[in-house]
Amino acid sequence: MDNSHRASQTLASATSFFNGERLAMARQLSGLKKAHLAALIEMSPASVSAWESGAKQPNRATVAKLALALKVEPQFFGGGAPPRVNKPHFRSLRSTPQIAQDEAEAYGQFIAEVTGMLENAVHFPEVSLPDLPVDPEEREMTPEEAAKEARAFFGVGPGPIQHGIRLAERAGVVVVFSEPGVAAIDAYSLHSAGRPIIILNPVKDDYYRQRFDVAHELGHLIMHHDAEPGGKVAEEQANRFASEFLMPADEIGRFLPTSTAGRAWAQLAELKEHWGVSLSALLYRSRALGIMGDVSYRNAMVRMSQNGWRRAEPGRMVSLEMPSMLPGARAVMTSAGIDDEKFLSGSGLPTYLYEIAASRVPLVETRS
Structure with missing residues (x-):
């Protein structure tokens, strides 16, 4: 033929x-x-x-x-109907145009479909996330309590979480980078019929902030099955979850400075490297725990702006944490003689998107 x-x-x-x-x-x-x-x-x-x-x-x-x-x-x-996915959790629905929301949701459908196809040939970890619902009034549980229980559930001992993406993937969560078309959207997450999905922004080239993004989205997946995506309360709860998840209050509290006088900035820099979080997150954590007052916090943020650190902070880590679930599965398929086109044949799915989703490095080029 x-x-x-x-x-x-x-x-x-x-x-x-x-x-x-x-x-x-x-x-x-x-x-x-x-x-x-x-x-x-x-x-x-x-x-x-x-x-x-x-x-x-x-x-x-x-x-x-x-x-x-x-x-x-x-x-x-x-093909059949696209995979069913929940509405994504965006940081702000107001600042996210509807066309971008639709594109992000469709990309989530694409990831869910590709993942389902890969699972027919490659073994993935079972989905194992704690179910710790936190309602807007926090009547039964607070985000901080949920974060403590989540650390225990994942078997995280005292000290910093070493690799946030790996922790999520071991729990069966698919973590990928978004396509260039939705790079203006911050990290987001969604539940699908098969697996929960976290989608990271490839343009946000910052190891420390990326780790907070992963923890934030894990918070949504763990706490907010039924919450309205993009709501101010849910977003604030996810931030509080991420702060406690990455920087437990009873471990970090005594090391946080009360102001930025003296050698406080050097102290903050040391904490940044130890816990793998940004200076901004540390300052916010200090204020949230009542260690740093509002005036000192505002002065610190002014200094951050003057130094250009609100856009790009100094730090030793220059490489992002990278997903491995889909890239590893793609490598298995390739080693078995099944290239991308052969794997996708019959589905009609776009090869360029599969390359982005299953790449070992984030791809930020524009589509050709």
Whole structure:
């Protein structure tokens, strides 16, 4: 069978079994509104809406145009419904445009689908996260109490957590970097039918802040199954969880300075390297524990701004913690003679996104 005949069969199959939900997923992955996609294929936005809702089906020529515009293979549209995922926990819904929220959610669906495919061939750790719900009023548990229980659940002894991403992956959480199209969004997390997922910002090239991001998102996954994503209370609770998780009060409290006079900055720098957290996080922790007063804290943050440390702090660690679950699975597939295209064949999923998700280093180039 020659390639042209095979391609014709693929188009025919994709047209016969066209799934509008997958069109919506592909469109959102590309960061396009319906009107933009319609303009690219020279059709009406109403047609795109009808295809996505299932009210109508595109013909074979249109399926080919959609595949080309959205950088997927035609067979992508013939698959089953995309994986079900919860709404992602974003740091701020107000500052996150709807189109970016949709793209981030679709990327979560993509990660869930790829992970499910890999699990058919590669063994992953069982999902093992504590279930420690914290409601907005904190009637039964506080974020700090949840963090203490989580440390005990994970078997973390006294002292700093050595590798946050590895801890999450051992608990069965998929940790990946986001695609360049949503790099403006901070780290976010979501639950899927298969596994919880944490998605990190590849542009945020800071070891110390990245560790706080991972702990923050773990907090959401552990505490906020039913919380409204992006809510101010839930975000503050996740910050408090991360602070206690990374810097237990009964361990770090006696070492935090009451002000930034004398050798306090040197002391803070030592604490930063020992606990693997930012100066900003240490200062915030000192104030939250009542060790540093509001005036001293404000003065410290002014000094941080004057030194340019609000954007980029000094620190010894220059390499990020890296995910290993998906990159390791991809390496296993490659060693078995199954390259990316062969692995994704039949699914129609975009190879470039799989390369980003399963890379051993964050990729921040723009899409070609």
